Amino acid sequence: MDAIETDALTKHYPVGFWRPRPYVALDALTISVREGDVFGFLGPNGAGKTTTLKLLMQLVYPTSGHATILGRPVGDVDIRRRIGYLPENPYFYDYLTAEELLAYFAGLFGYRAADGRNRAATLLDEVGIGAERRLPLRGFSKGMLQRVGIAQALINRPDVVFFDEPMSGLDPIGRRDIRQLILRLRDQGCTVFFSSHVLSDAEALCSRVAILAGGRLVSSGSLSDILAAHAHGWELIVGGVSRAVIEREVPSAHRIIEYGGGRCSLELPLTAPPEQVMARLAANGASIVSLNPLRETLEDFFVRQVGSR
Numbered sequence: 324m325d326a327i328e329t330d331a332l333t334k335h336y337p338v339g340f341w342r343p344r345p346y347v348a349l350d351a352l353t354i355s356v357r358e359g360d361v362f363g364f365l366g367p368n369g370a371g372k373t374t375t376l377k378l379l380m381q382l383v384y385p386t387s388g389h390a391t392i393l394g395r396p397v398g399d400v401d402i403r404r405r406i407g408y409l410p411e412n413p414y415f416y417d418y419l420t421a422e423e424l425l426a427y428f429a430g431l432f433g434y435r436a437a438d439g440r441n442r443a444a445t446l447l448d449e450v451g452i453g454a455e456r457r458l459p460l461r462g463f464s465k466g467m468l469q470r471v472g473i474a475q476a477l478i479n480r481p482d483v484v485f486f487d488e489p490m491s492g493l494d495p496i497g498r499r500d501i502r503q504l505i506l507r508l509r510d511q512g513c514t515v516f517f518s519s520h521v522l523s524d525a526e527a528l529c530s531r532v533a534i535l536a537g538g539r540l541v542s543s544g545s546l547s548d549i550l551a552a553h554a555h556g557w558e559l560i561v562g563g564v565s566r567a568v569i570e571r572e573v574p575s576a577h578r579i580i581e582y583g584g585g586r587c588s589l590e591l592p593l594t595a596p597p598e599q600v601m602a603r604l605a606a607n608g609a610s611i612v613s614l615n616p617l618r619e620t621l622e623d624f625f626v627r628q629v630g631s632r
Contacts, residue, residue, distance in 0.1 A: 324394050326483050326514040327356040327379070332388035334374050348374045350538045351388065356516055356531070361509050363525035363546075364518040366535035367629055372518040373411050375535075376487050380408055392483060404432070407476035407484040411491070413468060417461035421452055421471050424460065425478055432479040446474040451500045465492035473501060477508075484508065486517035490524055502528060536629045556617040557591040559600065564609035572603045586612060 332352040337343035349371040356362045366372050377383045379390055381398050395402045415424055422443055429439030447456045450470040460468065469492045476484055489505075490498050498521070505515050505528055519525050525532060526546065533543035556577065561569070562585050569579055569587060578590040591597060601611050 324358065325355040326358040326360070327354075327362075327390070327392055327516060329354050329375075329379075329390040330388055332375070332378060332390055333386045334371075334378060334383065335386040345386075347538050349378070352535075352540055354533050354540065354543055356514060358514050359509065359512050360530050361505060361515045361528050362517070363529035363532040364516060364535070365520075365522065365525060365532055366518075367520075369537075370535040371538040372535060373487055374538075376408075376410075376485055376518065379485065404479065405482045407479060407481035409472045409476040409484075409486045409489060411487040413472035413475075415460050415468070415471065415475075418459055420459055421447055421456040421463075421474075424471065425474055428475050428478045442478060443474075446477055447471075449477075449504055450474045451497065466494055466497050469493055470497065470501075473504070481513065483514040483516065486515065488519060489517050490519060490521045498524065534629065541629065556593055557595070557597050558613075558615045558617050559589045559591055559597060560586060560612040560614075561589070561601075561604055561609045562586040562612055564604055564607055568607050568609075569604070572607060573600050575600075590617065 329352050332349060333347075334349040335345035336348055338346045352371070352375060364372050364375065374383070378385055379392065379397055390397050392399075392402050392406060416427075419427070422440070425443030425446060426436070426439045429442050430436070434442060444456075450473050452467065452470055452474070455463070455467065460471065463471070469489070473486070473489060476486065489501055493501060502524060505517075508515055515528075529546050531544065532546050534541050560582075564587070566579060566581060566587060569576065569589060573589060573591070573595075575595045576589045576591055578588075580588040582588065589600075591600060597614055601614070605611065
């Protein structure tokens with residue numbers, strides 16, 4: 324069973340005063356997310372990412388199409404007990420402390436007072452909120468509020484968690500902490516669905532991704548398959564051989580970079596069989612350090628897909 328499914332999910336907003344016309348915020352989105360996956364939902368501003376999350380949370384209702392979470396309609400009350408949600412711009416009761424806020428949310432999910440306080444303390448430790456947890460939220464920075472927002476999304480030990488831009492406002496240490504938290508959730512069997520503009524984080528975390536542009540799905544699939552399909556060459560690193568020998572034996576090399584310690588990096592085209600190149604260099608006394616395919620990054624793929632729309 325898929326954790327999340329959407330079938331032709333569509334949302335129109337009326338715009339204009341005298342003669343309202345529909346603005347298509349999301350156009351027939353059909354995706355599926357497997358249980359236990361970390362799924363990246365990517366796209367430029369205005370692509371429809373937040374609209375999709377609001378539809379899944381039933382904060383807004385679809386014009387057409389439908390969606391399910393854990394095999395049940397998105398409005399099912401029992402399913403709501405099993406999901407967590409971080410909105411793009413979380414807003415909390417700012418006169419409460421972080422401890423008080425999380426204990427309050429824990430109570431909404433049926434925790435007893437002592438258990439709720441313990442659960443709040445554990446989550447605040449996980450997201451990196453220290454002694455400041457006893458201070459009112461009105462004094463928190465955006466990054467600290469984001470950490471608290473992530474903690475509240477996990478207060479009920481959800482089976483599926485939705486993060487809308489979870490890295491927003493976080494410094495490099497905060498981003499590292501949240502990446503590690505997401506990986507721990509994955510290892511515990513939780514399905515993580517998150518939208519992001521930070522493509523390096525998506526590339527590091529996601530097993531599958533979907534890319535939206537203009538409210539439409541432009542690409543989706545396994546991250547490894549998407550990037551593997553766009554290899555454009557080989558990087559061969561060798562040692563113990565001069566640049567002159569390399570230029571003589573490997574005229575097909577696009578680029579040669581000399582490193583310290585007598586090592587060189589060669590960029591080879593896909594049409595040049597690397598086994599033959601390595602054999603020729605080894606015959607001239609070279610040692611092979613490494614051979615790796617050159618693939619485009621997720622950012623390269625994203626720009627190419629979105630830029631063509």
